[in-house]
Amino acid sequence: MILLTSALFFVLGHVMSQTPDNDRINCYPEKGAVPLQTACVSERGCTWANDTDHPKVPICHYPADYGYEVTSKTRTVHGYRVQLRWKTGQSCAFSTPVQTVTLDVEHQTNNRLRFKFYDQSSPRYEVPMDMPGPDTAASPEYEVGIPDSGLFYINVTRRDTGTVIWDSSFGGFTFADQFLQISTKLPSRYVYGFGEHEHATFHHDLNWRTWGMLTRDESPGPPVQETAADGTMYDVERNNYGVHPFYMAMEEDGNAHGVLLLNSNPQDVTFQPKPALTFRTIGGVLDFYMFLGPSPEEVVQQYTQAIGRPFMPPYWSLGFQLCRYGYKNLEHIQNVVDSMRNYNIPQDVQYADIDYMERQLDFTLDHTNFHGLPAYFRQLQDEGMKTIIILDPAISKNETNYPAWDRGVQMDVWIKNEDQSGPAYGKVWPEYADEFLPGKMENASWDFQVENYRSLVGFPDFLKPSTHDWWHEQIVDFYNDPTEGIRFDGIWIDMNEPANFIPGNYDPTTNSGKCGNNIWNNPDYTPWVMGDLYSKTICMDAHQEGTDGTTYKHYDVHNLYGWSQTPTTLRSARVATGKRSIVVTRSTFPGSGKSGGHWLGDNTSKWDHLHKSIIGMLEFNLFGIPYIGADICGFWGEPDREMCWRWMQLGAFYPYSRNHNQKDVIAEQDPSAWGPEFAEASRAVLLTRYRLLPYLYTLFYEAHTKGSTVVRPLLHEFRTDRNAWTVDRQFLWGPALLISPVLEQGATSVTAYMPDARWFDYYTDSEVSSSSRGSNVTIPCDMDCIPLHVRGGYVIPTQEPATNTKTSRQNKFEILVVLNDDESAEGRLFWDDGESADTIESGDYLLLELRANAGGFTTIVTHKGYQPDSTTTIGSLKVLGLKSTVGEVKLNGVSTSRYTYRQNVLHITGMNIDLAASHEIRWSKTTSAAVHLIPARWQLLFVFAVLCALLT
Template sequence: MASFYLAVLLIALTPCRLEAVEDIVRFDCYPDDGATQQLCEARGCAWEETQNPKAPKCFYWAPYGYRMDGNIRDTALGSSVTLRRLNTPARYVNSADVDPVTLDVEMHTAKRLRIKFYDGDNQRFEVRDKMPHIPAATGKAPSQEYIVSFRQSGPTSAFALRVTRTATRAALWDTSVGGLTFSDQFLQISTKLPSSYVYGFGEHERDNYRHNMDWRTWGMFTRDEAPGPPSNGVNKNLYGMHPFYLCVEDDGKAHGVLLLNSNAMEVALQPTPAMTFRTIGGVLDFYMFLGDGPEDVVRQYTEFVGRPFMPPYWGLGFQLCKWGYGSLDVVKDVVKEMQDFNIPHDVQYGDIDYMERQMDFTIDPVNYQGLPEFVDQIRRDGMRYVIILDPAITTNETEPYPPYTNGTELDVWIKNGDDTSQPLIGKVWPYYPGVTVDPDAEWDYKVENYNAYSVFPDYFHADIDRWWGNFIKDFYNTLKFDGLWIDMNEPTNFVHGSVNGCSNNKWDNPPYLPKILGPNIYSKTLCMNSEHGGTKHYNTHSLYGWSQAEPTQKALREVTGKRGIVFGRSTFPSAGHFEGHWLGDNTAKWDHLHKSIIGMLDFGLFGMPYVGADICGFFFDSQPDLCQRWMELGAYYPFSRNHNWVLGAPQHPTHWDGAIADAARDSLQTRYTFLPYLYTLFYQAHTQGSTVVRSLMHEFIEDKHTWSIDRQFLWGPALLISPVLDQGAMDVTAYFPKARWYDYYSVNSERQGREVADAGQGRSLSLPCDMDCIPVHIRGGHVIPTQGHANTTVYSRRKPLGLIVALDEAGEASGSLFWDDGEDIDTVGSNSYRMITFSVTATTLDITVERDGYTPDPELHYETIQVFGSPAMPTDVTVNGQNAMDNIVKKTADKVWHLEGLSLSMAEDHKITWTLPDNNASGAEVSRARPVALLLAAMAVVLANVNGHVFT
């Protein structure tokens, strides 16, 4: 690394090059297409060939960017400095560099700081102005866990900013590599990183959760684009925009960084390790969060952008959808099949085919006649119904269409940038009235001949609640939906820009186009010079879906009086405060099982725990073996929904003559058994900002092997899921970090509670797994609340409760249960809930009601307590002082025993104690004895191999 630091020093101090420059210290000075030596050197940069085709040939060498002007000034929140541009060539002639630039460093908390580069003289767009719910700092933190330093070696040298963790001296940010640029439509900053363990940025499809730092560039700009491999050399930018990353430092500490900017951007990763941010508007507004580990970082991040919303209990049940059922009769048949096969099914959907010609707030009068009555019936049966709504509104109706006429009266449409007196006109789903659609026609022919002209609501408009909110409320009087699915809100446009294209202006033809799918910035969306939210669409494009989420959630809660669910396709930081997310239009192919796990982990970092992929795949026809494995995996998505497209064959669990129905039923029944635990995890996410689905490294950061695992995941701290992800595989290699782990199988109950052999020190094991299994393991040291399953949560919530007590090495365990009515809007804020804690110490289980603000009707009772990891069968058991040996049932050898036939009120405290044989008197004695036994076993292995002889 000595040569690296030498090179950096040379870059900072002198334009002279003494030797060839290593690839890892090169920072790209010509990310545009078509770099040549002449163009490179015209920017004041160096050109040198390289053997690595990914490394830049054009890179910064002489000082480039800005210098400090004057002294560092103290402010109420930290410090401020003026930056003046160095005398170097402007990067883009038609995008003049800003001079001066102000840099503010704000020390918000001991672990959070803000680094903001902005133009103090001119008003530039800032995302912060659109997010009033984000807390503002009130003063400088009295102490900090970081040091911010400014460095400059001379008046003609580029300045550098460095952020160091106080305790470890790790440099979290170091911009001494140069290249800071701040122009009207091109802003760039580069920084070295403390490690190459980088996660986050989105939304993209990736092969691994941990980023590959081998010269990868990721564009971020919301786009109606299905997950898939790179296109024309560009890593696809998908529906959401999340310029947030997590970096795990070499010692296991972690930090996160958010660039609060909504303009089209890219981040370039390189093996230095380092990264470069490039955006084409706004300001460089960074927030850094220092954590003790990844979970701590996410808690801080969600505290800042907004804690995740609390889903209703029924929203954790299994959900079923298809675009193109074709008629209400088909929907009725599917629902009945699910009931006949006894498969849990909480939520049925209406995709766009329930509408008349795919128009919002309508019902197809022919194919879906009787839909309101059907919805009323399934709701009486304990199910729920969710409908889709798209933003685009047709303008071509021959009869008055109130959403359009009223929206025009209120003037809520996005405006044409070339004539702001008129709305921008595009095309999306609604068909012209009176046309006969040829389903076999080519896409472009359909768009031209069938799809009506459409306008696009401005969800920042002051009257949006009067329009969007009121139509949601009015439609509820016709159809009693329980949730809203907002789609196509990138926003999508079936023509590029508008029906008339886009004019030649600087917004639609910026001097630099980040690595996003094109060929134009307005491809598949609106012209960037259109206006809404008081600014150009160029600035607010990636905020569109986010801006729709809050008024949608507000209207749903007002009309139903309940929490409901809102989930959307296009998201932005803080969207999890209002909505959930599904991972878009995936494909029925095997590698999308693995990639769905990566997507869930990403959105966990982004503060959106209510997430899942379309089970069995959206595009193309799923196959029984693929769908079966996917149903088993999807049973552990927080948002668990099977969904596919209009041209796809049916793939609901009862299809294929019920060939996969048994496996789907078993997996979903296991899910429903664990719903009390999952619901409690969502309460913790909502109140503390923790993740629900999480990477193994969140719990085992001391084990560096976990930092790259993404084919397994955890529910909270206690449940490990290791799915089979490959076609034809009948086993799976699972990694078990250092802990006690216990089997939990829904198919073979005799294995429940068996301790995983040889897993105590952290190792990979091959687990046999036929088509009817998904390996699920419980971590020692945790108490997991369970409940009897049923076909909907309305009925499962009335079933008896149970506890799984999984003991750790010391014979201890703990857990909790959050319980409310499952759907009231703010049970946490009104204290209308019951909080119960469970603690096992020294062969005693204490069940304690910490808060009793809610009483279920009927009252619930604990019926079963399962103890995993007991060194022996107890010789005596008491429940609240009463002998309970008659309730004990022995299971799987001598380490598992159950108490069954109990009736312990959930509203009361309870104490369960047990006595072990004298040689296993307590968990503490077990803990002390176990290392000795392990040592003796290890000695036996060594002796057995000395000179090939066996010793006994």
């Protein structure tokens, strides 16, 4: 009986599972799959275990011995080369397994590890992205474990702590032609990253959540429902405009590491409560880069060192920006700008959306409604403002004498259809000319408009060098055109996923889109993305070309479209303007931050999008794109007054601060549109932003030169505080400024977490009670309030604000010193002319080290390649947190009476010292607080009066 039972268990070993629920890797991962026991066991070689009550636990899962075997492992100069063989007799549900896989392990640096799985006998697509090669790794912070024989797995251990940060011994590892899968255990439940999606929290939900990654013209929002094979409905998370297969994970002891899968094919990632995650992609290779930190901030610095440091924005681009899709005419724009000025609301940038174009054609001007726009934009520039125009990539072919199309044909710039017989046509914004639209229906449905009004378009292939030359020519010519052109200062590129209003390439027989039924458009496994791979874009079998003549399927490089358009757009804008410019792009990929910023897409005027915009900011700083923000007050829908009020307060602290909304909304939502009270509240919070711009600009210098984040979560600064690991309703500017916005309707207070540090209220200079450290505090907050706290130990350079940065840059600097418990503080100030290109690379800048202690403050010029105007001086110094009263102040050795000391705040005014020189300010301590609470010049009179009174 015992033998019979044992034999039965062996025969049914793939039916009755001993695998714990949270260890199971799904063997039916496709969208809408209905697992079948026979197929699970016989066709897929997996284990059937319908023995769980949890609806998300896989009932068909991979056995632990599924995968590849190690056949050899040899040392190389920088690590190992391992040969793997597909286990005999195994099945693969999707595509054809590669029988022999090569793994190269490279110890690239002490804190960067690369391990890459590929087919050595048959070259496969790899991302055409410059990544650093191996350098010296004399003392790597990691150990890599791979067995010499038997079932393959790879683990990575942090040397100094013994923490295992990667462990693929789960089973399920597959390297098939169009299905590549690997799983890893995670060292904790705190994982951040992967995008672009709308996430409810900054740290991921590990409850069997799957996120698809494929660039798509898709607004943020809740999951959408699709229909399973058995007719039931299931949720699919929205895949948005960018793809970022990068995550950062915390380890239980507060260390952090990051992992990039350098793969641009359609893919998804699944989290499970083990904690663990599974990568799946349907092409290319598995090319992983691991960054050892150990701090979260160091993880990002190491990541951006590999993919490229963020670009340095011009100073003006940190000012407030205003846009709307749906400006009716030039007068509409003028009225908005005038209204902003009437209320003295700061504004640096005015946009023109596609309304300014003739029928939404790039590089044209609507002379009926916007005839005077070029002259008006020049007027704004003369008055100290800047302008940005939008450009979409799709170019209409249904025109006569249209240089953008004609030159594109001559220079052969278009993405081709599958057989390369011509461009892969789609339909996007451009409309047919009026003569082709007899009886146009003004209120026609969207589908009717696309089918009957939209012209055919070609999509530039931005992987080709000739396309870069063509795009550059169009931008520069448009800038300089005396009749059609606009003298812009920056460019906003949209619709570059690339977006298409029909599914696939244009089919004249249906007047809609269609794609061939092949392995590219309809692979065996479709990742968890919305609809088909070609929904809202062109066919995956379209043909593209690379810089060296390499040919690609759009299937491989679709996710690189915006990434490939951004650098050439920035270069063209810089050449056209002759200055440092800016590009804001909708579609992004790792490395996009080198050339552009990003906004969080077509969000909605809902309260929960305030919170989600913070999460998006944190994620994109993690991705190396710190110039980031959301459409303030929301793009879709009409915001209510209170929500827009609170959103303006929050948006004043986006690195990229822009108010923008949709065309068909009746009401205006710019800060001047809501009446005097709203305008004054917006003015006040924007003036606070403008006062802090020197600090923000210096943070961007740090990002550009060191790869640091600009906006960062609390966990980056307080990584040993586990309470900080889940805070995502507050955020920091750099290490020193804590922002705690109101995010709920009707709220008159904020519950804010105060990490264990010395904190001061930015507005009142009062110190937060030490008993509040490491706890939540409730802060009263009326409608004119957004709580700001400054952290002890830091010096923050500020400047007297104005209504645009051209004016504010001419004002005096004000230095805010915030002492820590040891009565010390430090900071930096980066300063240049704010708009010349490559000032850092050419050395044309000023860099100051700012240091303070209990007895004084010094500025030290560490680089002097730029001389500010003589009026640009340090006018005042404020010191918070002194523990003794002040008796005498000396400025560069000379006593001064221009100071006050009240309530532990030393405020020195009227200094007017040269910004570009080193200075020393010293103060002496005294125990007589009664005397030194008043200006020093009155102290002798005070003493004299006391003596007189005694004598009397």
